[in-house]
Amino acid sequence: MAPTHKIAVIQLHPKPLHVEQNFQKAANFIRAASLQGAELAVLPEYHLTNWLPNDPKFKESCANWKDYLEKYQALAKECNICIVPGTIVELHTDAEHDSTGILTKEDETSERLLNVAYFISNTGEILGKYVKKNLWGDIERGHLTSSSHDPHPVFDTPFGRVGMLVCWDLAFPEAFREMIAQGAKLFIIPTFWTLNDCSPKGLARNPSAEAVFLDSMLTARCFENTCAIVFANAGGPPGKGYAGLSQVCAPYVGPIVRLGSCAEGMAVVDLDMQIVEDAEENYQVRADLARGDWHYDYRHTKDNDSKL
Incomplete structure (x- = not known):
């Protein structure tokens, strides 16, 4: 029989650019999850900063990302719990490789923001790292650097082979299939998805379209x-x-637990991974993907004749 894992999913409201306050609130949720016996706690995307890329203070708030990653590593060890701390936006510059540490005009233009999800073990070790690939339109593409053509990584964890995606990645089945082929059975998806991500035309038809x-x-x-x-x-x-x-x-079963439409909160739930094995026995999806003669062995390229 496949194991059952106790998972905490945390729905946080990130106060814009109040990084330390948001961290402390997240840490309180994680400590509470640990007291309830949770083995894994997962936070949302942009949970430290919210998403205000045009604010002059946004980049500054992303500069100390290493400090907060280390804080989560220490917290995981303290609470004996695995943590996926949502995503942490990291500010990188070419000057990081300059021993002088002095930023030049050229360095300033080479700044990059990466939206990164980490899997931290209960001993504080980083078991996996994923940089968001599918950026949400010009809203993100104008500010973030995608992992682009890098393969989707899969990580060995106490929960088996795990894949991580971020927010808009959910819309692309290819991402799942790439990791399923590598043995992933559990996916962790930190997200900052709002009802306002829908277009005015969509909202006119259904104000809750994004929830659907x-x-x-x-x-x-x-x-x-x-x-x-x-x-x-x-x-x-x-x-x-x-x-x-x-x-x-x-x-x-669909949602085993589902939090409300907007309020902060946390749910701790038992995830019986035998459900996944029973479903595979019935549907044989992973078995078909593993076949040498599987007919959907394809790639989207600029050279094909399809009109997307």
């Missing part, structure tokens, strides 16, 4: 890949566009 997107897509991904998903989204005050809906879901 999230609920349907998460359940579909579990079925079509015979996998389980831990999805941690940001929450916030009603009327501010926060979508929430953080959940742990699996094939057959």
